[in-house]
Amino acid sequence: MTTATLGAVSRRFASFDTRTLPLAGSFIVLALQFSLVFTRAINWDEFYYYAEVERFANGQLERGLQTIHTRLFEWLTLLPGSEVDRIVAGRIVMFACEIITVASIAAIARRFADQQTALLCALAYLSAGFVLQHGFSFRTDPLAAALLTSAMAILVRSRMNAWSILVFGLLTGWSLMVTIKVALYLPAFAGLAWLRWRDANGSAAMAMRIALAGTAGLAVFGITYLLHSSGITKPDAPQAAAMIGASGSKMFSLGVPPYWFIAVKAVLFAMPLALLILLVPGRLREKSRPLSERIALAGLIAPVLTPLFYHNTAPYYYAFMLPPVAAACAVSIPLVLKRYAEAFVALILTANAVFIWSIDGESRIDKQRQILEMADTMFPSGTTYFDMSYMLPTFTKGNGFMTPWGMEIYRNRGVPIYAQAMAKGPVPLVVENDPMLTSLLRSDAPTGIFLPKDEASVRGSYVHYWGPLWLAGQQLEAGETRRVELRVPGPYTVNGGPVTVNGKMYRDGQTITLVRGAIKLSALSEESELLWGEDRSRTDKPELEGLFWTGF
Structure with missing residues (x-):
């Protein structure tokens, strides 16, 4: 389909009432995704994540770093049904976390564009194939993404008063407890902090508030870690140091990225979002936008480069990495809307998610x-x-x-x-x-x-x-x-x-x-x-046929 044809099709949507279409598209995608919560096979990482919850509940957990979820989800062990059913219950919580992430994307994008564009940014994130398939996974990623994007929304949109600083500290401190890969969000936070400071005309008072917010995050992390690890069976200071050292040596890689083929699939599964991302760098060179905004947008888009050097970029990573990137598309979407109707763009984004949902395969x-x-x-x-x-x-x-x-x-x-x-x-x-x-x-x-x-x-x-x-x-x-x-x-x-x-x-x-x-x-x-085993005989249960994993 040529650009002219797309333009002709787009003009047919120009007369539509577009105020609710991006939001309606998001609801459709969320509804499709919610069905996957119950039907998509549990992934190996999800079993590992839940196994840590069981070990904590039984007093067998041996480390405090990156295990705060074991306290948050200990209640899962009390639910009836199999471990699969309990993981599904955990997925529902993660799905709620994703909704928080989506709302935060719109809030951040609203700083750089109008409301409809901000809603399209949120829909663009939801429509990405790997987000649709893994945004609700029972892993660290949805929880960390919700905490971090909420903190960024507070940083860029709140009054930065005492309550805002406290909530910011809680969110960032707890995110560090969830996963140490929150470090990959540092450019986004740095850019937004710079923007917020410049919006306040470089005042010392705003600089102090931002510094207090960062300090609060570190303090919350330290206090939470001490409280959490004090209930762990074995002290883990040596283990924590070893984990940080091992993670640091393995977190980054030079040369050909080990998961380059997954990055290619990520692009193919999210072509509309990928095109929007490609347009962002050009918009950052436009002098009509204040330098402080361009710096903030550069920080937001920066995580898209992490698959080039960050090691563990399996498909579920994209649900964690893409929120700030999608928010940065607040400057590229208006460029697209000059050529195509808003309703048409919303339809394309929604259609991408519907297509990925339709080819997800059998439930195992x-x-x-x-x-x-x-x-x-x-x-x-x-x-x-x-x-x-x-x-x-x-x-x-x-x-x-x-x-x-x-x-x-x-x-x-x-x-x-x-x-x-x-x-x-x-x-x-x-x-x-x-x-x-x-x-x-x-x-x-x-x-x-x-x-x-x-x-x-x-x-x-x-x-x-x-x-x-x-x-x-x-x-x-x-x-x-x-x-x-x-x-x-x-x-x-x-x-x-x-x-x-x-x-x-x-x-x-x-x-x-x-x-x-x-x-x-x-x-x-x-x-x-x-x-x-005693009295062990061959089972008369029909043999299990076919695969029982859903691959990446």
């Missing part, structure tokens, strides 16, 4: 419920298991979070944590919820991912049970004799034909308690297996 959240239900019926809470992402939040995870960064740390340390966990106590369950675990469980070839000792410990110790669940056990063909190194002690149930264990025969349905070490197994006349 019920499959995740089935997995958790099966695990919960088989094992008591607290059972140790291996998986990628803390998918069983009430269980005890025996390995680390298998993110690319987590696996890099694991290999660099060279500590066989899987073998150590199995030596420390029984690990009767593995959840095969990542291709890395598939390569470990379903192949005998070196993975190049896990340490050799861990490969040797896990392989040969588990058999596939159902869906992604693997149980500690052994399978033998008829007449097969095998010596194995048993690494998961405990009760085992015989299924199938009779089997001898160290020369003693056991029949189908019998339970035997095995200790750690070498054992000799023989299947006599039929195929046989040993499954970890």
